[in-house]
Amino acid sequence: xxxxxxxxxxxxxxxxxxxxxxxxxxxxxxxxxxxxxxxxxxxxxxxxxxxxxxxxxxxxxxxxxxxxxxxxxxxxxxxxxxxxxxxxxxxxxxxxxxxxxxxxxxxxxxxxxxxxxxxxxxxxxxxxxxxxxxxxxxxxxxxxxxxxxxxxxxxxxxxxxxxxxxxxxxxxxxxxxxxxxxxxxxxxxxxxxxxxxxxxxxxxxxxxxxxxxxxxxxxxxxxxxxxxxxxxxxxxxxxxxxxxxxxxxxxxxxxxx
Amino acid sequence: xxxxxxxxxxxxxxxxxxxxxxxxxxxxxxxxxxxxxxxxxxxxxxxxxxxxxxxxxxxxxxxxxxxxxxxxxxxxxxxxxxxxxxxxxxxxxxxxxxxxxxxxxxxxxxxxxxxxxxxxxxxxxxxxxxxxxxxxxxxxxxxxxxxxxxxxxxxxxxxxxxxxxxxxxxxxxxxxxxxxxxxxxxxxxxxxxxxxxxxxxxxxxxxxxxxxxxxxxxxxxxxxxxxxxxxxxxxxxxxxxxxxxxxxxxxxxxxxxxxxxxxxxxxxxxxxxxxxxxxxxxxxxxxxxxxxxxxxxxxxxxxxxxxxxxxxxxxxxxxxx
Numbered sequence: 001x002x003x004x005x006x007x008x009x010x011x012x013x014x015x016x017x018x019x020x021x022x023x024x025x026x027x028x029x030x031x032x033x034x035x036x037x038x039x040x041x042x043x044x045x046x047x048x049x050x051x052x053x054x055x056x057x058x059x060x061x062x063x064x065x066x067x068x069x070x071x072x073x074x075x076x077x078x079x080x081x082x083x084x085x086x087x088x089x090x091x092x093x094x095x096x097x098x099x100x101x102x103x104x105x106x107x108x109x110x111x112x113x114x115x116x117x118x119x120x121x122x123x124x125x126x127x128x129x130x131x132x133x134x135x136x137x138x139x140x141x142x143x144x145x146x147x148x149x150x151x152x153x154x155x156x157x158x159x160x161x162x163x164x165x166x167x168x169x170x171x172x173x174x175x176x177x178x179x180x181x182x183x184x185x186x187x188x189x190x191x192x193x194x195x196x197x198x199x200x201x202x203x204x205x206x207x208x209x210x211x212x213x214x215x216x217x218x219x220x221x222x223x224x225x226x227x228x229x230x231x232x233x234x235x236x237x238x239x240x241x242x243x244x245x246x247x248x249x250x251x252x253x254x255x256x257x
Numbered sequence: 258x259x260x261x262x263x264x265x266x267x268x269x270x271x272x273x274x275x276x277x278x279x280x281x282x283x284x285x286x287x288x289x290x291x292x293x294x295x296x297x298x299x300x301x302x303x304x305x306x307x308x309x310x311x312x313x314x315x316x317x318x319x320x321x322x323x324x325x326x327x328x329x330x331x332x333x334x335x336x337x338x339x340x341x342x343x344x345x346x347x348x349x350x351x352x353x354x355x356x357x358x359x360x361x362x363x364x365x366x367x368x369x370x371x372x373x374x375x376x377x378x379x380x381x382x383x384x385x386x387x388x389x390x391x392x393x394x395x396x397x398x399x400x401x402x403x404x405x406x407x408x409x410x411x412x413x414x415x416x417x418x419x420x421x422x423x424x425x426x427x428x429x430x431x432x433x434x435x436x437x438x439x440x441x442x443x444x445x446x447x448x449x450x451x452x453x454x455x456x457x458x459x460x461x462x463x464x465x466x467x468x469x470x471x472x473x474x475x476x477x478x479x480x481x482x483x484x485x486x487x488x489x490x491x492x493x494x495x496x497x498x499x500x501x502x503x504x505x506x507x508x509x510x511x512x513x514x515x516x517x518x519x520x521x522x523x524x525x526x527x528x529x530x531x532x533x534x535x536x537x538x539x540x541x542x543x544x545x546x547x548x549x550x551x552x553x554x555x556x557x558x559x560x561x562x563x564x565x566x567x568x569x570x571x572x573x574x575x576x577x578x
Contacts, residue, residue, distance in 0.1 A: 002364075009361045017349045020390075084347075092345030092406070095309045096362040097334040255313065 003105065006098050010106030014080070015113065025117070028076075032069035032122055036061065039189065040129055051193045054220070059133065062126030063143050063216040064188035067150060069122060070115045071183065071208055074151035075175040077111055078162030085166055100250045104159055104243070111155045112148050119147050135219040142218035142228060149235035150211035153242035154179070160242070160249035182208045187216075210234050260323045262287040262414055262445035263308060268317035270303055270469075277303040278314065279469035285447055285462070287413075290440045292460035293449040294557065296572035300469040301449035302342060305418045308447070309339045322413050335363070338407035342418040345406065346399050348392040352383050355391060356405055363410035377405040381435070397428030404435065415439070417448040421455060433458060451569060453557040465561055467572070472564040477557060484555040484563060486511070487529030489536070491522040494546040505543040509535045518568055523559075 018025065040058045047057050054060040084090040093103055123140065133139050162171055185199055186208035192200055203209040210231040217223025263285040270278040278300045285291040293301045306312040307319055310330035319326040321333045339345075347355055356377060360370045378384045381401040391399060400420060407415055420436065421429040436459055440446055450456050456463050457477045464474035473480065499517050506512045511527040526532035529552035540547055562568050567575070 006362065009358060013347065013350060013354065013358055016354065020349070087348065088341050088343040088345040089347050091311060091341055092339070092359070093362065094311055095334060095337070095339045095341075096359070097331055097364070098362040254311070 003099055003102055006102035007105040007109060010102055011109045014106065014110040028073060029118060029121060032065050033125060036065045036122060036125060049194060052191045053193060054191065058126060058129050058131045059220065062123060062131045063219055064212050066119045066122050066143060067147055067208065067211045067215055068183050068188050069118050070147035070151045071154060071179055072175065073114055073118060074111055074154035075158055075179045077107055077155040078158035078171045079168060080107065081159050081162040082166060082168050082171065101247060104156065104246050107159060108152055108155050111151055115147050115151045116144060119144055133219040134221040139219035143215035145232060146211040146215040146235065149232060149239060150207060152239040153207065156242035156246040160246040163249040163253045182206055187212050207235060207238055261285055262322060263447060264320040266318040268307060268314045270307065270312065270314045277469055281470055283464060283471055285445060287445050288443045289461045290446045290448060290459050291462045292456035293447065293466050294453065294456045294463055295466035296451050296569050299466040301466055302418055305416050305449060309337060309416055310334055336413045337416065338410065338412035339416040340403045340407045340418065340420055342422065344399055344403050346391045346402055349390065351388050351390055352378065352402050353387040355402060356409060359406040360409045365410060373409060377409060381405050396424050397431060400424065400432060414445045414447065417446060419449055421452065451573065453569065457557050463557065465564055467565045480557065480560045481555045484525055484559050486525055486527040488553045488555050488559045489524045489526055489529050489533060490551045491547050492549045493520050493522055494548040497545045501543065502545065505539045506536065509539055512536060514563060516562060516566065518571055523562060
């Protein structure tokens with residue numbers, strides 16, 4: 001109980017700071033909006049390729065972009081931690097009796113709020129551009145769930161990395177060198193059936209793929225409930241493992257202090 | 258006698274190849290202001306980190322408020338407050354938000370927290386700025402907010418790590434008044450500083466730290482009293498060895514504790530005003546030219562020099578290299 005109370009108050013601080021700089025939220029949305037609008041236009045006719053199995057590219061692309069922007073937001077989570085480390089705020093928290101887990105959990109809860117808001121804005125924009133889904137509200141719910149469950153492990157790993165490396169450059173590097181390849185080896189932009197064989201094999205082990213397949217499958221009503229559940233379950237398991245790593249990173253931070 | 262508020266025994270702490278603390282021992286009575294005095298890099302901040310459970314020593318015993326800090330860090334955290342050297346203020350939040358969150362992290366809430374926050378804001382002259390983002394605060398205001406945060410949960414022990422570093426002289430003396438006022442309420446304060454004046458002015462007990470050890474401790478008065486007589490400093494215009502100077506003072510009575518740092522000769526004399534003329538004559542006779550002379554009552558600077566063989570300023574320069 002204390003854990004949730006403490007996480008709640010720590011998250012409150014992060015949300016207030018975020019609300020004070022709404023331009024920051026807008027800034028993080030610019031890139032996915034560009035993807036959605038430009039790629040949506042550019043590759044409109046890609047659905048005509050045999051084997052694409054989708055009749056509208058904007059239908060196809062919107063859930064992919066929602067997942068991709070959740071992924072990148074989660075990657076940046078560690079930047080805030082580095083800020084707190086540099087300014088002595090982290091040490092102040094660590095000297096207080098607050099639970100270490102609450103410090104991580106509050107960042108992940110804050111990330112979930114960001115993910116939900118971003119996802120809904122992008123989903124709305126997709127609808128304006130003409131995206132329509134048979135999956136209905138349940139489909140949207142699964143998409144949001146998949147986005148959050150993808151952002152949790154990558155958010156936790158970003159926190160873990162910033163606690164161990166403590167340099168902004170390495171977070172930036174990781175976002176570019178890990179998250180971009182993960183995005184392009186997943187069916188965010190291109191149907192899995194049209195990927196080269198090796199890439200399809202890689203995609204099986206790619207969490208971004210799990211999230212896209214679950215969210216898009218639910219919206220387009222093309223995936224079975226079992227297939228969706230399996231992917232959501234995999235993401236949940238990954239979340240738990242990454243949370244454990246982040247807690248370990250805290251211990252290593254304290255030992256090096 | 259009640260157990261000491263803080264007790265460190267034989268603490269060793271190594272960072273990679275650097276030995277930050279080398280068998281440091283310390284005992285601080287309850288309800289007093291205790292100053293750790295030493296140059297940057299002497300091990301003061303590491304000592305604070307260990308006492309506040311932020312770091313673990315390689316070996317040694319740590320007792321805080323009667324608790325074993327290595328076995329029960331969580332209980333220690335409830336009874337200590339800390340003002341870190343680089344501040345802990347979240348500059349993107351307001352003063353009010355910073356204080357309220359700090360109270361909540363200590364399990365406070367409701368009307369009690371509200372009244373505690375507003376009384377602290379009032380007490381440190383921050384009430385008018387409470388709703389402003391801390392980024393807009395002056396250095397002195399941020400420090401006061403830091404101290405208010407350190408006190409919110411009414412700790413038994415307050416740590417102040419270099420509290421006035423980086424403040425202008427006016428803000429510094431203002432903060433000294435605040436700190437002096439805190440000590441009248443039974444709070445134990447451990448303060449680190451490299452300003453001798455600060456330790457002299459605020460602390461009831463002073464420990465001089467050099468290269469990870471306590472070299473001497475006592476009240477500022479007793480430390481200064483150990484140094485007999487006045488301090489004489491003579492700036493030399495020509496180079497001279499300590500041995501040569503020593504020889505030429507053989508005929509001058511009451512001159513002792515000779516040391517040379519840079520081109521300055523430090524000496525202690527029973528009575529400065531009468532000893533200086535014969536000292537200068539003796540140097541002149543030996544062909545050692547002098548440019549200026551200062552006579553002063555002993556200060557903590559002299560104590561530091563005596564125990565470490567260098568002035569604090571020199572030690573700071575060394576530390577930077």
